[in-house]
Amino acid sequence: MTVDFHELEQAAATLDEADPLHAYRSLFHGADDPGSDVVSYLDGNSLGRPTISATEAIAAAVAQWSGRLIRGWDEQWMDLPLTIGNRLGAVVLGAEAGQTTIGDSTTVLLYKLARGALAMRPARTEIVLDTDNFPTDRYVLEGIADELGLDLRWITVDPSSGVGLEAAREAISEHTALVVLSHVAYRSGFLADAEAITRCAHDAGALVLWDLCHSAGSVPIELDSWNVDFAVGCTYKYLNGGPGSPAFAYVAAEHLDSFRQPIQGWMGRRDPFEMGPGFVPADGIRRVVSGTPAILGMIAVQSTIDLIDRAGVRAVRAKSVQLTGYLIDLTRTLLPEVRIASPLDAERRGGHITLDHPAFRDVTPRLWARGVIPDFRAPQGLRLGPSPLSTSFAEALVGIRAIAEELGR
Template sequence: MPTDSALDAEATALDAADPLAAHRDAFVGAESSLVYFDGNSLGRPPRATADRLARFVTDEWGGRLIRGWDEAWMELPFVIGDRIGASTLGSAGGQTVIGDSTTVLLYKLLRAALDAQMTADANRVEIVVGRDDFPTDRYLVEGIAAERGARVVWVEVDTARGVDADLLRAVVGPRTAVVLLSHVSYRSGFLADGAGLTAIAHDAGALVLWDLCHSAGSVPVELDAWGADLAVGCTYKYLNGGPGSPAFAYVAARHQSTLTQPVQGWMGAADVFSMGPLYRPADGMRRFLSGTPPVLAMIALQDTLDLLEQAGIAAVRAKSVALTEFALRVADGILSPLGVRLASPRDPAERGGHLTLSHPSMRAVTARLWADDVIPDYRDPHGLRIGLSPLSTSFAETLAGMRAVAAAVAREG
């Protein structure tokens, strides 16, 4: 087991060699002694966002008032959507839009895909989803299946992993309409094979909807290269948009004219201001909007997108892997002797930006750590998630947090 001094020296060396180290100073609170292990749930705010929001209130909202819609705000969901697509999703322009919450956008796209598939082939009545996917995904699948007379097919998974090729092949077939997949599993951090799983679903004649909530901004995504059909992701994790910031939706260009989204609102109409008697959907991604875009809630996203565009997603991923590998080495040295086991893939090629550590006392450990300004989160059964945000987390912070975890386990265990 490495000595304390050896670990300190390693963390110091890694921070000194980190090409993204300077970006840490861009975030509020990064200079404090608080250890933040929950950037995979809510990212730290960029310092620049406070000024951006203040300018928006005084200059755009206060200065331009209703004129802001004609001058910029109507197009903002598409402008920011395209920036997210280019910097983090591997998506060409015109396929990504900022809209509602993750839940609402997942509902829209899943329901639209199912309806299209059932219309084309009445036998395609099955929605495939992982048994350990995030609750929203599973609840939506159950609700939409009941609503449309479809059937849920569950993929039984190891909670320390996720859906892989063998598991997916075993459940898709001529009755599969849509497959809903998580790129990074919320519990274990398992990183799915985007291209491989998309191909398996397509070979079965199914459409694929990717949940990118735990990968966008941390793990490279190549939606166009995968041949993906649809995707949804949130913006308050690695994109640092703030609590409840709106989600994004991706619809491949080849599907945009054929999918009918089920929440028909005025902002998705072909002529928004005609106020006509009948709904006619707009062309392109506008048809996937419903109500008035959340302009104020989109503003904060731009500062992290600036940083991501400067750094490049490949460098962000390299830092992410380095952070989780370092945390794992520390865990092997100081937590394994305490009975803590890894509940995530050990291979970094199969792992996203967080680790889950399992021990029977982790719920109490989490509460103790929060009281001491060390902030991981807890997930049943017995899982402590260590979320490491590459732009805002240092190796020294990671080491301090892992030592705090070890001390808390020792006290509670």
């Protein structure tokens, strides 16, 4: 089959011209920089591009550090994890104020929330999770199960799909203390029905902890209206916080008074500067905090929250669906030998897709060398994660065309 690339380029340009979010691309470093060696960045679901305003905000924070020194803690920094947490909750998570905080890594917060949740169901013996959840989730829960003498109830899933409602219903029982699942599967991009699964768990008397790492900033989330108990997620993917930027934790208001997290640090105490004996948890979401928060690491997140607020989460989701659908269409046209290992139904697809081919392990470094940046997921998956605010349709076409060339088409 002969492919008219000029026609494809014109179609991509038409899509970009009609894209109501296309102007946001100019707000990110490197997106339209002719001097950049990156011609197609398709890894926004691993590490988002930096916003221009974020670098300005970080510079201002350093200036504040320089000028105000230790006074900065009293003037702003002490409350910043909660201030940004409230803003993130309102714009991205569908959460009222006082339930979200920023700090620690996803791994640490996952441990804190899981241990705290399990302590609220002491008579129950099982944790439900799936075989294809992100490795950190599985490893943390395996360790907790060993610590507490609990059983893991595994949901076996197809890596090209994810955990559906019926599979969750079959696994959850009167023995279940906690269900831990990813809202968007890290490999396939499968978008779980968080509201229905949460309701199913509650019907059995269990609590639910959702991992939002691959959904926060790319799909609509309504934690409060879904009656979610706990959630955790990172800020360096679609929230563009930068490498190693701190994660976020959500604890529903109804659980805050009884929630006890296991890493009792001075910043989570009711009066941290009393320096007194014994740990008395702070009121509200501050009790999730342990040690001194990474202030510079959370500054950049505010810029993307502002952009998402301006654009609207629904518009971000619409662009994400259009981009992943476009990548699927290009794959069918230019890569007929490649298997699409992600949901074709947009309603069940998050913000990224995975393509399977036995040559992709060898192809990935060659793509990186030519400035086309996807990521590889074993055993043979090439994961494409366009970021709705910074990825163009023309950029997506460049990426798929390069993959086709590396496969010898």
